[in-house]
Amino acid sequence: MDQLTYRVGNGLYVNTTNRCTMDCTFCIRSRGSGIGNAPDLWLSKEHSREEILKDILRHDPGSYNEIVFCGFGEPTERLMDILYICGELKKQKNPPVIRIDTNGHASLIAGKDVTPLFEGLFDSVSISLNAPTAGEYEKLCRPEAGEEAFYAMLEFASKVKEYVPQTYLSVVDVLPPEKLAACREIADGIGVPLRVRHLI
Numbered sequence: 625m626d627q628l629t630y631r632v633g634n635g636l637y638v639n640t641t642n643r644c645t646m647d648c649t650f651c652i653r654s655r656g657s658g659i660g661n662a663p664d665l666w667l668s669k670e671h672s673r674e675e676i677l678k679d680i681l682r683h684d685p686g687s688y689n690e691i692v693f694c695g696f697g698e699p700t701e702r703l704m705d706i707l708y709i710c711g712e713l714k715k716q717k718n719p720p721v722i723r724i725d726t727n728g729h730a731s732l733i734a735g736k737d738v739t740p741l742f743e744g745l746f747d748s749v750s751i752s753l754n755a756p757t758a759g760e761y762e763k764l765c766r767p768e769a770g771e772e773a774f775y776a777m778l779e780f781a782s783k784v785k786e787y788v789p790q791t792y793l794s795v796v797d798v799l800p801p802e803k804l805a806a807c808r809e810i811a812d813g814i815g816v817p818l819r820v821r822h823l824i
C-alpha cells in the first residue's frame with residue numbers, strides 16, 4: 625500500500641507525488657526508498673486529493689505539531705490538490721499548523737504567479753535555496769529549466785513572504801562557510817531568514 629503520510633518527530637508528513645522539476649545530486653530519492661518510519665515513499669500512482677485528505681484525517685492532524693507537505697517529490701507539482709487539502713484541514717474544529725517544504729518552483733510550474741493562493745492555508749513555507757549562484761544551483765540541483773529555475777525560486781520567495789509571514793530559505797549544512805555567507809546575503813536581500821538544515 626502506498627504511504628501517503630508518515631511521521632517525523634511530532635510532525636505528520638504528506639507524500640503526494642514523486643514528480644519533481646529538479647534532479648538534485650544530493651536527493652535522498654537516489655540513495656534509498658524511504659525516510660524515518662516510512663520504508664517506501666515511492667508511489668504506485670498519484671492518489672486523489674480526497675484519498676490523501678482521508679489519510680491525513682485518520683491521524684487526527686490537530687494532535688501533531690504540524691502537517692508538512694514534503695515527501696518524495698516536489699509537492700507543488702500538485703499545487704491545486706494540496707491547496708484543496710489545506711483548505712479542508714483549516715476547516716477542521718482543531719485546525720493544524722501547516723508547512724510546505726518546496727523547491728520554490730510553484731509559479732514556474734504554473735506559468736504564473738501563484739503566491740497569493742498560499743495565503744491563509746500555509747503557516748510556513750520553507751524554500752530550498754541550496755546554492756548562492758545560478759550556475760552552482762544548476763550544477764547541484766540539475767533543474768529542468770536550467771539557470772532560470774534559480775531566479776524563479778528567488779522571485780517565488782520574495783513574493784510568497786507577503787502572504788505567508790513565516791517564509792524562509794534553507795540550505796544544507798555541508799556548504800563551506802563562504803558559500804553559506806553568500807546564501808545568507810541572498811536571504812537578507814529578500815528579507816527572509818536563512819535556515820541551515822541537516823543533510824539526510
Ligand code: SF4
Pocket residue numbers: 644645646647648650651652653696697698727765
Ligand atoms: S527538489 Fe527535493 S525532491 Fe526534487 S530532486 Fe531536489 S531534493 Fe529531490
